[in-house]
Amino acid sequence: MNNYSVLGKSEIKVDAVEKVLGTAKFAADYTMPNMLWGGVFRSTVPHAYIKKLNLEKARALPGVACVLDHTAIPGGNRFGIIIKDEPCLVDDKVRRYGDAIAVVAAETKELVHEALELIEVEYEELEPIFTVERAMEEDAPKIHGDSNVHAKKFLNFGDVDAAWDKCDIIIENTYSTHRLSHMFIEPDAGISYYDDQGLLTVIASTQNPHYDRGEVAVMLGIPANQVRVKQAATGGGFGGKLDIGVQLHCALLTYYTKRPVKIVRDRRESTMVSAKRHPITMHAKTGATKDGKLVAVDVDMVSDSGAYASYGPAVIGRAPVHIAGPYECPNVRCSAVFYYTNSPMAGAFRGFGVPQAAVCHEGQMNALARALNMDPIEIRLKNAHKVGTVIPTGQKLTESVGFADTLKMAAAKAAEVM
Amino acid sequence: MNKIKITCTVNGEAVCREVYPNQRLLDFLREELGLTSVKEGCGEGECGACTVIFNGEPVTSCCMLAGQAEGADIVTLEGLSKNGEMDKIQKAFIEVGAVQCGFCTPGMVLTAKALLDKNPHPTMDEIKLAMSGNLCRCTGYAKIHQAVAKAAAE
Amino acid sequence: MKKRGRGVGCMWYGVGNTGLPNPAAAFVEVLGDTSVNLMVGCADIGQGSSTVMAQIAAETLGLSYENIHVTWADTAVTPEGGATSASRQTFISGNAVKNACLDAMGELKRTAAEKLEVPEEDLIFRDRMIYSAKDESKKMTYPELMGAMKYYGRLAVGAGYYNPKTTYLNPADMSGVPYEVYSYATTICEVDVDTETGEVDVLKVVSAHDVGTPINETMVEGQIEGGVAMGEGFVLFENIEVDGKTGAIKNPIFSKYIIPSNMDVPEIYPVVVSSEGDAGPFGAKGVGEPALIPMIPAVTAAVEDAIGCRFTHLPIFPKDIVAAVKAKEAEEAAK
Amino acid sequence: MREFDFYSPTSVPEALELLRKYKDSNAIVAGGTDIVIELNERKHTPKVVIDIKRLKELEYIRFEDGLVKIGALTSHAAIAADPRIAERTRVLHTACAEVGSPQIRNLGTIGGNLSTASVAGDGVAAMVTLDASVVLRSKDGERTMKLVDFLNGEGYDKRNALQSDELMTEVFFTEPDAHTATAFYKLAKRKSLAISVIGGGMRCSVDDAGVVTAISLRGGCLGRYPLQFKAAEEHVLGKKLSLELLRETLPMMHDLVLDLNRNRPWSVFYKKESVQGVFNKLFVDILAQLNMEVGA
Structure with missing residues (x-):
């Protein structure tokens, strides 16, 4: 056992005192002199061209400081953590229910609501796509570019086709997981202003302030060091505050009004706009010897990744690598295809596709244990990763592989308390 | 729209304000009085983040209008520590590690405070029942229950 | 009738x-x-990364936890954190903190x-x-050391970063080194x-997690307990419903998207497992997402x-359980 | 929230005066657990909001003249905490003790629950099981009607019999005697902060020989208003009470739920099956209560 002087101790968290006193400042708790409230006008259709957008009535409402659409954006109008495919304000077409079309800043919250109600839009609706089956058809309308395939991955290790002959038992199942929401208790919020050095500053509920800084700078067409993003105390994230939230819209309104602007999403807007967990369908074929040693794993997975890429590329990269579970297996193959649709955007959510992969590999492992009449802990111990294991990407594990210990210690604890 | 006058006690101090009536108690506390420990998580009385102690009882301030505060005695988290000394519940939350993101914490602490004021030595089942109107997404509640039990034992 | 069951994941x-590459x-x-x-x-979103960073800095510098003030996630002041x-973050920003401290210790050691x-x-600090280490009588206090630093006009400042030792994966078969370390549970x-x-x-x-070295045991337990509750919700309560015509989310609010309340969560027994390794700061690995999975x-x-039925499609709602039980009864009756 | 004028009357006559004066566009706020949310979301935009929470005269629970009388402004928490209700009227105690959350139970009132008359109102199911009556008052006077008639009424917003210048002031029901047991079971998606999927209510009276002299079997959330399992009630009435007898009614419940919910294919399967599970639990509960009573 290592002998540390500070590590391992349950020190009081650095932010615990202010949080129990209620003095910790979350983004919505900031207020400033001369501050405006901001809000976003969003689409109520999933897939459409905007034929007409009338902002004049909203602009004419006394107390409204500014109403902006995409034409006001001085720099770039595409953002996204990996692929820049989402507009700050829609300029070509609406791709999902809830796409941002215009932003409003006004003297009070109430006036923001009234101004938003005065914005008029006419759509030319397009066929919406809500299933991967439709998305993959030739004649399906294209959400982005000329293909609805958002990403494809193929993992191949050993020789799966040749391996089936060596199996005493083969288990085949189709698994599906559903779309989920983070439901952090704090809805997204932020405030922007020019600080006393002239930096366009955004204080926001975020998991990713440096990324936010880059996006704000690109949108405004200014150097990144002229933007300051500060994370406010953040009321949970779980991946849902990795994509940019209110930051761009706040910054754009401050850029034009030169005044502090605060945007606080209500629960509905927060859930509607933030990314969701990828629903994934996985067809799995697993082969093993009669004493329970894995021989081959072959999985096909598809997912509806929604209207924008968000963290989809991270999920599709991670799920295949993890698909065989924490088990040694000499032959692994996984093919994954994610599609763009007009569904709610799927993205980062605690686990990035590994929870879905675990539903598959553990479902298969439990099925295998039952079929072979083996104890679920025993079959896992038999296959468990250890130092020296070669994983399905060919990487050899050289240290810190405590899987077998977790199995043994969990089983021991369960025997004690259950 | 006519303004209304609200006279009430907040955290032990008399408060008198003339305000427009179209705001919730939550908005009145946060925006008129600057008591931003009162959090809005859902706006529909489901999450409990906006809980305040209203005449001795925990209530969700998003379900009340500002005008309903007239004559009431209201306690928010700001009113819990006295002369810089934290309440034992606050200390227990820190010591047990019951705070993660901290957004549900004000409502949790106040709900626990209302419980212990009435029932200083609750059973674990009573603690769980009393805290069952406050959602938390971070902690799995285990350490929150432990913290309330610890505070009660002191 | 109530039926009891047990499962392993x-x-x-x-x-x-x-x-x-993903440096911090x-x-x-x-x-x-x-x-x-x-x-x-x-960015600390409540999981406690800033506390972890302070503990790693204190351990590396040989100071106490209370000596460390952390400023986090402010782009005008703090460097890239990813x-x-x-x-x-424990693994990558933790290593970055360790490296920054070692950098500052150059002048301290001299x-x-x-x-x-x-x-x-x-x-030894x-x-x-x-x-x-060889002769413990040769020693000085930190204030004495800082006094000497002042005398010589030296400053103890450090910058450090860490980028995990991975490779890009081969597009043909995903071969390569995707991650430097793995957590298990x-x-x-x-x-x-x-x-x-x-x-x-x-x-x-019971949830047992190999975290390499726990930096803060209470916070590791907190992650595990929170993950268990979220995992329960994942399978038994939660589902986003989408309107088939508009693509709108039909249940965006807490009264309709059901996350577990405190009355729903089980008794949780976190088990913190250590494993030997040098990649992480003092051997530490991540637990945030593993806690859930x-x-x-x-x-x-x-x-x-419990009921002897298979579920390959999630979520498993009460209606699915009743349907499975009924189907099983019908099947058994047919035999 | 849109603009409105706000009044806080301190007596019932004052409240009725205001309701009459602003009968064209008013909203009554009591507990606020529904209406304040609607106001905030701009779904409801009255010109005048009348806060009746100050009408302390409508907060009471009285056992008198063989009746249990509950003031409309009595909170769920107060009803759940009343030992007489817990002992004599388990169905109401349980329903009120499991509404929403502790915070919501502190705010929400029984009158609000009945006037809003949400499909999933647990208080509604419990009160219907008890065959309660409600008292409505306006400037013109007072009227009393059975709760079921109130629920089927066509008042100003078509939800129930309430007119826009009327206030519900009381709900009352016959005090269950020593030969009567009542019970409530809430089937919900989680154990707290939950809206009922089914709120099952049962009331059963037996004579000295154990023969059923009165019975009420009601299922909340199975239709617009708590569903009466009439065939099941008739099957049991006049016979000697036993678990076997009660369980004979389960297929009738299944069939009725199936009949009435055929147009909701996504929920009918579960509801027709689980309603039996709900009532199975109620039967056991009721028998346990009665055996204790009868045996003593």
């Missing part, structure tokens, strides 16, 4: 981004009075070595003391299932075990 999780950085300055300013880009995602007349490599779950109403009581959960298959397996 396991997982592994590669820490950091998949086969991609830290700045540190040890001030003359031995207090420390630590600046990290890493995203708080992929369970990467000065202590001169004052104590011992080789730099023999010096621990509990606010600096001493020779096993969860065992016990449930009661009411076969008439489909209600599930999740009774007890194994509960999902474990609770699924427990329900399956």
Whole structure:
């Protein structure tokens, strides 16, 4: 056992005192002199061209400081953590229910609501796509570019086709997981202003302030060091505050009004706009010897990744690598295809596709244990990763592989308390 | 729209304000009085983040209008520590590690405070029942229950 | 009728981004009075990364936890931290903090070595003391060291970053080194299932996590307990419903999207498992996402075990349980 | 929230005066657990909001003249905490003790629950099981009607019989005697903060020989208003009470739920099956209560 002087101790968290006193400042708790409230006008259709957008009535409402659409954006109008495919304000077409079309800043919250109600839009609706089956058809309308395939991955290790002959038992199942929401208790919020050095500053509920800084700078067409993003105390994230939230819209309104602007999403807007967990369908074929040693794993997975890429590329990269579970297996193959649709955007959510992969590999492992009449802990111990294991990407594990210990210690604890 | 006058006690101090009536108690506390420990998580009385102690009882301030505060005695988290000394519940939350993101914490602490004021030595089942109107997404509640039990034992 | 069942779920999780560079950085300055300013880009969303960073800095510098003030996630002050995602911050920002502290210790070590007349490599910094590993009588206090630093006009400042040792993956077959380290976990779950109403009581959960080295044991437990609750919700309560015509989310609010309340969560027994390794700061790995993952298959397996039905499609709602029970009864009656 | 004028009357006559004066566009706020949310979301935009929470005269629970009388402004928490209700009227105690959350139970009132008359109102199911009556008052006077008639009424917003210048002031029901047991079971998606999927209510009276002299079997959330299992009630009435007898009614419940919910294919399967599970639990509960009574 290592002998540390500070590590391992349950020190009081650095932010615990202010949080129990209620003095910790979350983004919505900031207020400033001369501050405006901001809000976003969003689409109520999933897939459409905007034929007409009338902002004049909203602009004419006394107390409204500014109403902006995409034409006001001085720099770039595409953002996204990996692929820049989402507009700050829609300029070509609406791709999902809830796409941002215009932003409003006004003297009070109430006036923001009234101004938003005065914005008029006419759509030319397009066929919406809500299933991967439709998305993959030739004649399906294209959400982005000329293909609805958002990403494809193929993992191949050993020789799966040749391996089936060596199996005493083969288990085949189709698994599906559903779309989920983070439901952090704090809805997204932020405030922007020019600080006393002239930096366009955004204080926001975020998991990713440096990324936010880059996006704000690109949108405004200014150097990144002229933007300051500060994370406010953040009321949970779980991946849902990795994509940019209110930051761009706040910054754009401050850029034009030169005044502090605060945007606080209500629960509905927060859930509607933030990314969701990828629903994934996985067809799995697993082969093993009669004493329970894995021989081959072959999985096909598809997912509806929604209207924008968000963290989809991270999920599709991670799920295949993890698909065989924490088990040694000499032959692994996984093919994954994610599609763009007009569904709610799927993205980062605690686990990035590994929870879905675990539903598959553990479902298969439990099925295998039952079929072979083996104890679920025993079959896992038999296959468990250890130092020296070669994983399905060919990487050899050289240290810190405590899987077998977790199995043994969990089983021991369960025997004690259950 | 006519303004209304609200006279009430907040955290032990008399408060008198003339305000427009179209705001919730939550908005009145946060925006008129600057008591931003009162959090809005859902706006529909489901999450409990906006809980305040209203005449001795925990209530969700998003379900009340500002005008309903007239004559009431209201306690928010700001009113819990006295002369810089934290309440034992606050200390227990820190010591047990019951705070993660901290957004549900004000409502949790106040709900626990209302419980212990009435029932200083609750059973674990009573603690769980009393805290069952406050959602938390971070902690799995285990350490929150432990913290309330610890505070009660002191 | 209530039926009891038990299930096992396991997982592994590669820490950091998949086969991609994802560095993070830290700045540190040890001030003359031995207090420390630590600046990290890493966003703390309540999981406690700033606390972890302070503990790593204190351990590395040989100071106490209370000496460290952390400023985090302010782009005008703190260097790039990358995203708080992929369970990467303890491992990557933690290593960055360690590297920044080692950088600042260059001048500290030079000065202590001169004052104590011992080789730099023999010096141990621990509990606010600096001493020779070979001769513990050769020692000085941290304030004495900082006094000497001041005398010589030296500053203890450091910058450090860390990028995990991975490779880009081969596009043809995904071969390569996707992650430098992996966390592992096993969860065992016990449930009661009411076969008439489909209600599930999740009774007890044991969740054992290999975190390498726990930096802060209470916070590790907190992650595990929170993950268990979220995993329970994943399987038994939660589902986003989408309107088939507009693509709108039909249940965006807490009264319709059901997350577990405190009355729903089981008794949770977190088990913190250590494993030996050098990649992480003092061997530490991530636990944020691993905390959630194994509960999902474990609770699924427990329900399956209770009623003897398979569930390959999630979520498992009471209606699905009742349907499965009825189907099984019909099947058995037909035999 | 849109603009409105706000009044806080301190007596019932004052409240009725205001309701009459602003009968064209008013909203009554009591507990606020529904209406304040609607106001905030601009779904409801009255010109005048009348806060009746100050009418302390409508907060009471009285056992008198063989009746249990509950003031409309009595909170769920107060009803759940009343030992007489817990002992004599388990169905109401349980329903009120499991509404929403502790915070919501502190705010929400029984009158609000009945006037809002949400499909999933647990108080509604419990009160219907008890065959309660409600008292409505306006400036013109007072009227009393059975709760079921109130629920089927066509008042100003078509939800129930309430007119826009009327206030519900009381709900009352016959005090269950020593030969009567009542019970409530809430089937919900989680154990707290939950809206009922089914709120099952049962009331059963037996004579000295154990023969059923009165019975009420009601299922909340199975239709617009708590569903009466009439065939099941008739099957049991006049016979000697036993678990076997009660369980004979389960297929009738199944069939009725199936019949009435055929147009909701996504929920009918579960509801027709689980309603039996709900009532199975109620039967056991009721028998346990009665055996204790009868045996003593």
